[in-house]
Amino acid sequence: MVTHTQSARTGQRERAGEASGVAERGRPGIGQRLGGFLERSWRPFALLAALFVAWWGVTAAELVEPYLVPSPGDTFDAIAARPEYFWEHTWTTTYETILGFVIAIAVGVVAAVAMVQSSTLEKTLYPLLLFAQVIPKIAIAPLFVVWLGFGLGPKILVAVLMAFFPVVISMVTGLKSVDPEMLQLSSTMGAKSGQTFWKIRFPASLPHLFSGLKVAATMAVTGAVVGEFVGANAGLGFVILQANGNLDTPVLFAGLLIMSLLGVLLFVIVEWLEQLLLPWHASRRDEGASTTL
Amino acid sequence: MAGYAVEIDDVTVRFRSKKRDVTALTDVTMRVEPGEFVSIVGPSGCGKSTLLKLASGLLPASTGDVRLFGEPVHGPRKDIGYVFQKAALLEWRSARKNILLQAEMRKLPPKEAAARADELIEMTGLSGFEDALPHELSGGMQQRVALCRALLHRPPVLLMDEPFGALDALTREQMNVELRRIWQETGTTVLLVTHSIAEAVYLSDQVVMISARPGTVAGVVDVNLPVERDYGPTMAEPEFAKATRHIRDHLGAAAAAE
Structure with a gap:
């Protein structure tokens, strides 16, 4: 049976005149993709484990004073001692980060589309965008506190401002990266500009958008924490600031650790979404050098 | 005249x-x-x-x-139908869906368009490759897809x-x-x-x-x-x-x- 199918297939190929054809595999399902992802990403986890061992080694051998660098055990004990405390503040920062990230995506994508549609708008907005980007966020964050108070507002705003720029830039690049012949072809098909946008321009821009989103995801975490540094009574930034004041390095380390995990987690989610939504892009990239996790 | x-x-x-x-x-x-x-x-x-x-x-x-x-x-x-030197295919669409882009843009009746696509796929020897993405196809196959797309609406x-x-x-x-x-x-x-x-x-x-x-x-x-x-x-x-x-x-x- 198998031989029969194979020979039929070979026959088809010969008739088609091409020996090098399609890879003989179906599209991977979600589970398979997740499995492949884990399979590919064991190395960074191994490295992480090695770093932990090194950290533990340094503290166990008492190479540095424990009040400067606490041991991994002390750090985890600090978390275990007050799980609700850490959970509450982690949740606050997560909430600010995700809200900031989502707003940045929405505003960034809309701004990019508008800028690509109208060159006048692009010329007007671009300098402003650049200006907003080069201003150090930490320098204007106090102003946001004055304006918006000690609540979530300033944190989300700083997160949006930090994450917004990579989203716009990557989306504009993506929308402009469409093959001009593809657009000419579209006009010979009598396509309306809306059709050309949704069927050609927008999907073509997504790989670019996602590379911007990966940068933006980590920026959003930084933004939220920067906002908390300036004035807050909740969030991981607040935890770190407070622990710093008390010279409580285990809690400080715990805050740092959770914050990094948050950034990595958000990055991984974006990456996973990319593989889920753009399998054509991911499978193509896999054939070349793999650049990410 | x-x-x-x-x-x-x-x-x-x-x-x-x-x-x-x-x-x-x-x-x-x-x-x-x-x-x-x-x-x-x-x-x-x-x-x-x-x-x-x-x-x-x-x-x-x-x-x-x-x-x-x-x-x-x-x-x-x-x-008209247009074929460029580059196949200019949408890389997220399978061969068949690239061909059908022509029908979608023109809002042709889906059933007839699908039948016509099958006919062209058969005619150009693309059978068996309908679901392949462009990057999985050789240059010759990609150009066949572009040709099918150009012929879908029976351009004079x-x-x-x-x-x-x-x-x-x-x-x-x-x-x-x-x-x-x-x-x-x-x-x-x-x-x-x-x-x-x-x-x-x-x-x-x-x-x-x-x-x-x-x-x-x-x-x-x-x-x-x-x-x-x-x-x-x-x-x-x-x-x-x-x-x-x-x-x-x-x-x-x-x-x-x-």
């Missing part, structure tokens, strides 16, 4: 850039009968591709008239801009044979731009020679080969040798005189 499929009448095309004006084509007149296969050959940069853009309405003529079936061309025309005129220019020599010959067969099966008018004199003569009823800078019609050769053309035997025909030699001499002489 509506007799000609494509009519280009005393057309000049000038491109204006900041630095200088370039005349791409000057005093070009050519006529293509419905159902005819006409090739355009000439040196690089002579404005061959510009001619196709004119016929499709993607580019306006600076002076002169362009007509498709007697109708003046203003702006992009829908009643098919414009091809060096469609096989990026393929290796053997694949190119195969594609020539297939294109000839497909042209016979569909009966569409074809206007093909090519660098290859052999390709032009093998495929065409008529070869239009364009000289370089500014591009103008240097001569027209009627190819008196039988309708049924087997590749090998056709290449060996004295008429084939005569036509290719004539074109080569002509373009060579034109280039030498520059």
